[in-house]
Every structure is written in structure tokens, then in C-alpha cells.
Amino acid sequence: MVNSVTKIDQIETMILDVPTIRGHVLSMATMRTQTAVLVKIRFADGSEGIGEGTTIGGLSYGAESPESIQSAIATYISPALLGRDGNDVNGAIQLIGRLVKGNRIAKAAVEIALWDGLGKRLGVPVSQLFGGAVHEKLPVAWTLASGNSDTDIAEAEEMIETRRHNIFKLKIGKRSVREDVAHVARIKKAVGDAASVRVDVNTAWSLQDARWGLKGLQDAGCELVEQPVQARYRKAMAELARGYEIAVMADEALNGPEDALAVVAGRAADVFAVKVAQSGGLKRASEVIAIGEAAGLGLYGGTMLETGLGTAAALQLFATVERLHWGTEFFGPLLLTDEILAEPIVYRDFCVETPKGNGIGATLDPDKIAFFRRDGGRTVKA
Ligand code: MUC
Ligand code: MG
Structure with missing residues (x-):
């Protein structure tokens, strides 16, 4: 009734x-x-x-x-x-x-x-509806994607200096593989051990490109490559995950729990980038997380570059996850010129804090x- x-x-x-x-x-x-x-x-x-x-x-x-x-x-x-x-x-x-x-x-x-x-x-808080938060804050990456290596290096140095981010995801795949690897190597050399450098290819590479790419990225000290090839190429993802030490992360390939199971069954990734939106909501994202956990994969909180609202919702769920081996990229509000929440989400000490308050903890x-x-x-x- x-x-x-x-x-x-x-x-x-x-x-x-x-x-x-x-x-x-x-x-x-x-x-x-x-x-x-x-x-x-x-x-x-x-x-x-x-x-x-x-x-x-x-x-x-x-x-x-x-x-x-x-x-x-x-x-x-x-x-x-x-x-x-x-x-x-x-x-x-x-x-x-x-x-x-x-x-x-x-x-x-x-x-x-x-x-x-x-x-x-x-x-x-919504975290309570998912069993309760076990983290008050989570590590948060920043994406370097200005399109220019010098600008990216200056941005990275400022982020490290101000203790806002020490994990960087570089967006690549637009230029040639050789140019991209050189760009990543320059940035890794500039930040050294002060930061973790990872890349996201957003499906731009063929398997052949990806073989060269992963070899070069690995030698440059890059730790992880996200979705190097198209989402449906699970066999190629499996070959890459098996063939190199650098971690291979699934993003576009993960649209909900059914995909999560298929990626696990095909050994098509080392890490899941779990996105609330792409999963179909908080509940389905929690199921993707459970499948990744059960399979012994690494977990990462992914974003669709949401405003503070979607970011607050994601934080409510990810605060309940026992182990997020690769942290999160919940920096969406920081990429926008304006804050749309009455109380902005707090970023400090290389972490993002789970908002306090009831529900998702956000007010427009x-x-x-x-x-x-x-x-x-x-x-x-x-
Ligand atoms: C993506 O593909 O992961 C997340 C961070 C970012 O800069 O872009 C997104 C999309
Ligand atoms: Mg991605």
C-alpha cells in the first residue's frame, strides 16, 4: 500500500x-x-x-x-x-x-x-543506507588535460605545492602514440616520486597502438592505463592486462554489474573505474564494486565530471567501500568556474571529504x- x-x-x-x-x-x-x-x-x-x-x-x-x-x-x-x-x-x-x-x-x-x-x-546520510561510512575522506586525483605539456607540468606542480592533488590522470589518445608517450614521460620526470601518474586513452587506440603505448608508458613510470581500446574489445584488454606490468583499468567497458561480470570472466582488466552514472545509480554501482572486490580487482572511484551534487552522491557510496586501492577522481566541481552548491565540497591534503549532513549532504x-x-x-x- x-x-x-x-x-x-x-x-x-x-x-x-x-x-x-x-x-x-x-x-x-x-x-x-x-x-x-x-x-x-x-x-x-x-x-x-x-x-x-x-x-x-x-x-x-x-x-x-x-x-x-x-x-x-x-x-x-x-x-x-x-x-x-x-x-x-x-x-x-x-x-x-x-x-x-x-x-x-x-x-x-x-x-x-x-x-x-x-x-x-x-x-x-545516504552512506548510512549503504551500511555506514568507513572513510571520512578519500584520495582524489586531478586530470591534466590542457593539451599542452608545459601547462600540464605547471598545473601539476601547483597542485602538489598546495597539497591539493598528488595523483594525476593524463588524457591522451589524440596525438600519435609516440608523442603521447613523450608527453607522459616529461610530466612523470617533472613530478618524480611526488606524484602518481596515470593515463586515460578513452578508447582511442587500436590493439597495435596499445602494445607500443603500454610498453612506452610503463618504461616512463606511468602506473595505470585506463580504457586503451574500445569498450567491446575485451580480448584485447585481456591481452594488454596479461602482457604488461602497468595496470589496465576498465572504464567505458563497465556499464553496470553485467559488464562487470563479463570483464572479470574475460580477465579484461586489473582495475575497475566504478562510475555511479555509468553503472545506473548508487545501488548498481555498489554491485559493480562487489563484483570487483570478489574478483580481487583494484577499485577506483570514477567520475563523469559531475557538479558537487553528483560528486556528493558518489562520495556517500565510496565512503562505505572497504578498500579503494587506486583512490578516486571526484574533482568535478573543481573543473567548473562556479560552485552550484551552497556549501562546497572540501578538498585538502590530497583528499576529498565526504560531505556531512543528511541525504547526499548537498544543498543547491x-x-x-x-x-x-x-x-x-x-x-x-x-
Ligand atoms: C573519463 O573517461 O574517465 C574523468 C575524469 C576526466 O578528466 O574525464 C573523465 C572521463
Ligand atoms: Mg575514463
Whole structure:
């Protein structure tokens, strides 16, 4: 029976376009703006839950765009949820799973808002709903992706100096393998033992490129390579994971628990980059984590460069994970020119802190939302 007090009354979606502090050069796109999709759910008792479902570089990273995320939520997911008990998060996940195929980022945005509402009503952080936090802070990487080696070195040195980051992920795959390896080697030489250097190829290499690339990166002192080849090339990933000492991490290949199982079965990675959005929400991400843990793989908290909202949600889950061997990259809000939360997430001593407070621990700044939101928000009411 539906609890009339916690009934889902209204679901609003909006798109925000927030400029980035510099061009973020990835193998498939250069970002100058990050486009976030936010969800606000209103419950009958007046409580609210907020969520975020964000992707990278329009449609160049994956199959969902900001506009498709908004449309999937407003047209297909919201009508099915209106009038249901907001406390029944698992029931909502199961129902949406039956009604909507794929569209994991859209599902994640709504699910985060449901967990947030539930946590707020119960007066507990979402981490408590996942068994309780075992970390107050987590190591956080920064991505060097200005497109220029000298600028990247200066950025890395400043981050180390100010104790903000000592893990760097370099975005490569746009230039030739030889040029990319030289770029990584220069940066590793500049930071030395003061920082861990890793790379993300975002699927740009063929297997042949990747063989040369991994050999060169390994010799340069790079510790990990993320998604060197296309997501579906699991055999190539397995060959690379087996053939070199450098760790091979799956990112684009990991869309939820079924993929996680396939990657494990095919020995196609040493490490999982677990992304809440790509997994389809906090619950599915927790299942990806469980599969990685059971298989003895390394774990890393991945990001879709979400604002503080999505970042807070991810922190709630990852704070409950026993061992994150490779740390996290939950730096999304730092890449944006403006903060959209009333209380920014805290970064210090090479770590990101789990926000305090109930639900996901994030409150939106209404002025910033009004400033950055695109026309055309969509609200579906019971
Ligand atoms: C990705 O592919 O991992 C995460 C950090 C960053 O700079 O880009 C993203 C996307
Ligand atoms: Mg990646």
C-alpha cells in the first residue's frame, strides 16, 4: 500500500551549462563547458530529493546526451514513478529497470534523488543506507588535460605545492602514440616520486597502438592505463592486462554489474573505474564494486565530471567501500568556474571529504541554478 505521506508528487529536470576553468582536451572532444542534468523530486510530506545525471562531451563519450537524459526522465521515468511511495527505492529501481532499457545515466539521476529524499526524511546520510561510512575522506586525483605539456607540468606542480592533488590522470589518445608517450614521460620526470601518474586513452587506440603505448608508458613510470581500446574489445584488454606490468583499468567497458561480470570472466582488466552514472545509480554501482572486490580487482572511484551534487552522491557510496586501492577522481566541481552548491565540497591534503549532513549532504545554491540553467526545464506532476 502506498504511504500517502511519502508519495512522489513531482519530478523536475533541468539542464545546466557551466563553463570549465580551461579547455579539457580529451581524445574524443574538447570540453569548455560541462552540461549537467539535475533532478528534483518532491514528496507529499514536502520533503525533497536531488540527483544528477551527467555525461561528458555531448554524445562523443557514450550513448546518452544531456538532452536524452532529460527526455528519458521526463517522458518515460517520471510518469511511472508519480504516486508511488518515495521510500520504496528498490521498488522504483526494479520498475524503471523493467520499463526503460539502457539510459543508465538518466536512471542514476532519479535514483540518487530518491536516496537523497529517503536519507533526509530518516535524518541520516545516504552512506548510512549503504551500511555506514568507513572513510571520512578519500584520495582524489586531478586530470591534466590542457593539451599542452608545459601547462600540464605547471598545473601539476601547483597542485602538489598546495597539497591539493598528488595523483594525476593524463588524457591522451589524440596525438600519435609516440608523442603521447613523450608527453607522459616529461610530466612523470617533472613530478618524480611526488606524484602518481596515470593515463586515460578513452578508447582511442587500436590493439597495435596499445602494445607500443603500454610498453612506452610503463618504461616512463606511468602506473595505470585506463580504457586503451574500445569498450567491446575485451580480448584485447585481456591481452594488454596479461602482457604488461602497468595496470589496465576498465572504464567505458563497465556499464553496470553485467559488464562487470563479463570483464572479470574475460580477465579484461586489473582495475575497475566504478562510475555511479555509468553503472545506473548508487545501488548498481555498489554491485559493480562487489563484483570487483570478489574478483580481487583494484577499485577506483570514477567520475563523469559531475557538479558537487553528483560528486556528493558518489562520495556517500565510496565512503562505505572497504578498500579503494587506486583512490578516486571526484574533482568535478573543481573543473567548473562556479560552485552550484551552497556549501562546497572540501578538498585538502590530497583528499576529498565526504560531505556531512543528511541525504547526499548537498544543498543547491538557488542563484547559481537560476543563472546556469537552460530554458526548457521539465516538470511532471501527479
Ligand atoms: C573519463 O573517461 O574517465 C574523468 C575524469 C576526466 O578528466 O574525464 C573523465 C572521463
Ligand atoms: Mg575514463
